Amino acid sequence: MTYRPTGKKKAVWSGKNAVLLIHGGAGAINPDKLEGRKEKQCLDKLRQSLIAGQKVLSSGGSSLDAVVAAVKVLEDSTLFNAGKGSCLTRSGKVEMDAAIMDGATGASGAVTGLNCVRNPITAARAVMEHSNHVLFCGRGANSFARKTARKAGLKIVDPSYFVTQKSWRDLERILKAEKEAARTGISVDALTTGASQGDGASPWFCGSHKYGTVGAVGLDDRGNLAAATSTGGTTGKDPGRVGDSPIIGAGTFADNGSCAVSATGHGEYFMRCVAAHQISVLIKHCGGDVAAAAEKVIFDSVGRAGGSGGVIVLDSLGNFATPFNTRGMFRGVLGKNGEIEVAIF
Numbered sequence: 001m002t003y004r005p006t007g008k009k010k011a012v013w014s015g016k017n018a019v020l021l022i023h024g025g026a027g028a029i030n031p032d033k034l035e036g037r038k039e040k041q042c043l044d045k046l047r048q049s050l051i052a053g054q055k056v057l058s059s060g061g062s063s064l065d066a067v068v069a070a071v072k073v074l075e076d077s078t079l080f081n082a083g084k085g086s087c088l089t090r091s092g093k094v095e096m097d098a099a100i101m102d103g104a105t106g107a108s109g110a111v112t113g114l115n116c117v118r119n120p121i122t123a124a125r126a127v128m129e130h131s132n133h134v135l136f137c138g139r140g141a142n143s144f145a146r147k148t149a150r151k152a153g154l155k156i157v158d159p160s161y162f163v164t165q166k167s168w169r170d171l172e173r174i175l176k177a178e179k180e181a182a183r184t185g186i187s188v189d190a191l192t193t194g195a196s197q198g199d200g201a202s203p204w205f206c207g208s209h210k211y212g213t214v215g216a217v218g219l220d221d222r223g224n225l226a227a228a229t230s231t232g233g234t235t236g237k238d239p240g241r242v243g244d245s246p247i248i249g250a251g252t253f254a255d256n257g258s259c260a261v262s263a264t265g266h267g268e269y270f271m272r273c274v275a276a277h278q279i280s281v282l283i284k285h286c287g288g289d290v291a292a293a294a295e296k297v298i299f300d301s302v303g304r305a306g307g308s309g310g311v312i313v314l315d316s317l318g319n320f321a322t323p324f325n326t327r328g329m330f331r332g333v334l335g336k337n338g339e340i341e342v343a344i345f
Contacts, residue, residue: 090237115162250275
């Protein structure tokens with residue numbers, strides 16, 4: 001495992017012999033405002049996520065089971081913007097998105113606008129395994145989840161479960177900023193002012209921009225890859241807005257012949273670039289260099305278009321990369337030898 005400086009680009013991790021990678025969002029995370037206790041809480045939760053996935057893999061479980069286990073830990077924590085503590089739309093509602101993909105078969109499942117399943121990633125998996133479809137949205141996603149709950153083992157909860165005092169404060173802050181912007185003529189973009197997305201990303205913690213998506217990519221002992229991504233969206237987003245997380249090929253992708261990818265960032269740009277699939281294509285057809293492919297997409301395709309964020313990428317040989325063009329990205333790596341490393345900057 002190496003830590004590779006890339007000149008004017010942000011330093012990124014890349015290396016070999018990984019079996020599980022996770023992320024908890026990327027953004028303008030300000031180290032000067034990073035409180036020691038909060039930083040420790042975030043790093044500890046990242047470790048817990050990797051340990052959950054490690055338990056699955058070490059017992060011979062599948063990469064699909066491992067990425068779900070890892071993501072569930074992050075969804076259950078209000079430190080990250082997914083599951084409990086998700087951001088609120090401008091109308092004060094929770095609309096969560098998630099996706100999962102099996103690199104061995106190409107099977108995929110995704111949900112958008114979900115508000116009734118404790119762990120949205122399990123609802124995405126239910127779509128993959130208990131329907132003939134790939135993506136359910138809004139009312140249809142919630143209806144499907146309730147109908148499939150017993151068979152798929154989904155935990156149905158009231159939408160109020162996901163809402164925290166902090167998510168309300170964040171929404172109030174955004175709406176207040178919009179009113180002030182309208183008065184002064186200064187533009188405010190809710191997609192990039194969600195500085196407080198997740199307790200770990202409060203304004204005093206991160207600075208100005210934080211994209212609160214969580215995700216995992218895994219490799220099991222049969223050589224199969226899987227990817228999973230889950231998000232609460234962005235504070236103050238318009239109802240019905242969907243980002244890249246549940247879009248197969250944009251924010252989530254897995255193919256044993258190339259790699260598994262989970263993205264975090266300004267979703268509109270990742271969708272326009274079809275970022276996750278573009279990384280896969282570069283690896284499959286342009287030399288197989290995971291780090292080079294991932295960095296090219298993040299710094300060139302996404303970055304030059306004006307977008308920001310990062311990705312975690314893993315291939316079937318255990319080669320991995322975690323490039324980001326933001327100030328930081330919550331992330332962690334589990335090696336084949338059981339070594340765990342987590343970082344923010």
